[in-house]
Amino acid sequence: MLTNERHLFIMQLLEEKQTVKIQELVESTGASESTIRRDLVDLEHAGKLERVFGGATLTGKNLLEPSISDKSTQLLDEKIKIAKFAASFVQQGDSVYLDAGTTTFQMIPFLKDKDLVVVTNGLTLVEALNNQGITTYLTGGLMKPRTGAFVGSQTIQALQNYRFDICFLGINGFHPEYGYTTPDPEEAAVKQMASSLSRKTYALADHSKINKISFAKIMDLERATLIVDEISKDANAVLEKKTIVKVVKP
Amino acid sequence: MLTNERHLFIMQLLEEKQTVKIQELVESTGASESTIRRDLVDLEHAGKLERVFGGATLTGKNLLEPSISDKSTQLLDEKIKIAKFAASFVQQGDSVYLDAGTTTFQMIPFLKDKDLVVVTNGLTLVEALNNQGITTYLTGGLMKPRTGAFVGSQTIQALQNYRFDICFLGINGFHPEYGYTTPDPEEAAVKQMASSLSRKTYALADHSKINKISFAKIMDLERATLIVDEISKDANAVLEKKTIVKVVKP
DNA sequence: TGCTTATGAATGATTATGATTGATTTTGGA
DNA sequence: TCCAAAATCAATCATAATCATTCATAAGCA
The missing domain is CATH 1.10.10.10 (Winged helix-like DNA-binding domain superfamily/Winged helix DNA-binding domain)
Structure with missing residues (x-):
């Protein structure tokens, strides 16, 4: 055959x-x-x-299937650690972009009482943000069933109405040569635009993403500060030259 | 498995x-x-x-459909009847605007297999539409926590990217002199814009809204076709001159 | 022939699963 | 109310299934 x-x-x-x-x-x-x-x-x-x-x-057919569920509980704990650490960089009164994603989702409980304005392209994040009493704007656009992320030209256009103090992106791989990557080019474009509208960009990833390359490139490593839960000495030596790496304290 | x-x-x-x-x-x-x-x-x-x-x-079934717990089952049944009737006006392949609201929400099950593109400003509607496998765009904008509706300038701007064959609005009151009204001026503005982008507009209401006047005016009666579950002869005599009234068959 | 590509088998690592245990919560009667 | 029995839960462990990776072989092609 x-x-x-x-x-x-x-x-x-x-x-x-x-x-x-x-x-x-x-x-x-x-x-x-x-x-x-x-x-x-x-x-x-x-x-x-x-x-x-x-x-x-x-793809997309399993409408109800959350993309989140295939991750282990082990990884969830790490996500929460990373999320908490990331949230500590948010200042009182900031305008914040929160990318759609499971790690950024975990940041939400740590963001209340900071008097923020948050913009997101994640359907699941909107409800959670509102439950915390945070003023929330959703970009809108075409909804991707599997992840609940909004993408496409409408999303990009909507983003351009805003400017952010700080921006948090979930990523699926980072690599010294290929930069930050994610599976969906549409999502990559949204992340790209959000970052370009921000004074400061953080990329969130757990250690399993080290030196991984996914399909669509978001940007070069030096354009964002990487927040990761742990990192080997070898990898760190290479990455340090390229970008600022923040490692979650154990 | x-x-x-x-x-x-x-x-x-x-x-x-x-x-x-x-x-x-x-x-x-x-x-x-x-x-x-x-x-x-x-x-x-x-x-x-x-x-x-x-x-x-x-989760959030209460958020998803607040009227189910608040209002009587009686009213819900009527909403469903109205919704089903309204959905019968949708043609194969239409581009549809679905206003955020409980009655429009009930239309969703009757919309599948019509090969539609639906735009909505209702958070709760997006998930339900996706579950029916309907291509869905959300306007985005600022979210109103209580109702899950998106409003404001971003919403209005996002809407202007689209043109609709047909448009369904929920309303809180209709009156020969004051037209269609709703409590929130921001929502009224969104409804207004959506209607102006549609070839055809339907206003959905149950009989309790007859001759009621709410705070913010959406538009005059003659700008839309009213779909209502029942109506008194007196009221109908007045309304007939102003607008086309469709009454759900018992 | 020499080169690339597709394939199958073998490996150790990772993941999903089911059973077990002791802790927690609910239920129902005194 | 209180207490005890039953049900349900979280946590752990062992096992089986599945996975990514590597290597060797076979097939196609200039």
């Missing part, structure tokens, strides 16, 4: 069933597990599906 | 029943209690549900 044939077959099965298991595909195609796995990685890179543990699912 | 499948399953069951018990989920999914428990923790972290002793319940 040709590679493209198999890709087509996988996508057809996916359209039918919404989700497929790797074992199903191994049996129905006769290819090895490794091959199927490579196929799924390719198709994911092409944005045609999303890999999940044990198989794959159609 | 894939993890995400199970998450989806749980959320769907929850949407149906409002609450689920863990034991129910164990039996219906075949997964162990531990696994279900972990799923619920994940989904709670994602803000999709709220865990309660013995199971889980939908």
Whole structure:
């Protein structure tokens, strides 16, 4: 079976069933597990599906599925630590941009009583911010079902009405050469614009993102201060030259 | 069963029943209690549900639909009737503006499979629209905490990027002399703008709004078609001269 | 032939799961 | 009200499934 044939077959099965298991595909195609796995990685890179543990699912089709849930509780604790540390850089009365994302979401409890104005492109963040009594603007635009993030030209245009003192971005990878990256180019564009409207930009990531490269580049490392929970000496040596790295105290 | 499948399953069951018990989920999914428990923790972290002793319940259902708890079931039934009737005016492929509000919210289930593009200024509507698989744009802007409606200059500006085939507005009063009114001037301005960008405007109200006058004027009666559940002969005689009135069939 | 690409197998690491335990909460009767 | 039984919970552990990575082989092509 040709590679493209198999890709087509996988996508057809996916359209039918919404989700497929790797074992199903191994049996129905006769290819090895490794091959199927490579196929799924390719198709994911092409944005045609999303890999999940044990198989794959159609992008955007799992409307109710929170993108957050696939992360472990372990990582959640680290996210909270990072979020708390990040929030400590916010000054009384600041105008703040909070990127849509799970780590930035965790910052919200630490932001109240600071008399802020917050702008975000994250649907889930709006409710939480309001619950804390924080004045909140949502960018609006086209909503991405999976993540609840607003993207697109309307979002970018809406952003340009604001100026920020401080800006927090979630990222999926950072690398000395390739800079900050994230899977979705649309989201990357929004992050880019938000940062360019801010006096100061912080990029939030846990240690699993070190030297990872995701699909869409946001910007070079030196354009933001990286906040990370821990970092190896080797990685730090390289990164220190490029950017200011803040590491969460243990 | 894939993890995400199970998450989806749980959320769907929850949407149906409002609450689920863990034991129910164990039996219906075949997964162990531990696994279900972990799923619920994940989904709670994602803000999709709220865990309660013995199971889980939908988050912010009260925020999502305040009128359900406040107003009588009687009025809700009427809202649904009005909403269903209103939705019947939507054509295949239309671009639709849905005002933030409880009655317009009830239209959503009747809008799927119509291949629409919907724009709304209602936070609560976005999620529901997405759950129906409808392409949705949110205007953005400043959020009003109590109602979840976006208002203000950003909202108005965002609206001007669109043109609508059809537009549905919730109103708090209609009166031959004072026209359509609503309590909040900011919301009135948004409704006004949305209507002016639409080929056709419908105003939705139940019979309790007849001859009521609220604080802020939206527009004169003749600018929109009124959809109402029932209407007295006296009132109708006056209104008929001013506007087109559609009454829900009993 | 020499080079690239696709494939399959093997590996150690990571993740999801189910069972168990003791703690916590609810329930129902005195 | 209080107390005890039952139900539910959080935390932990062991296991099985799945994953990313590497290496070697086979297939295609100039």
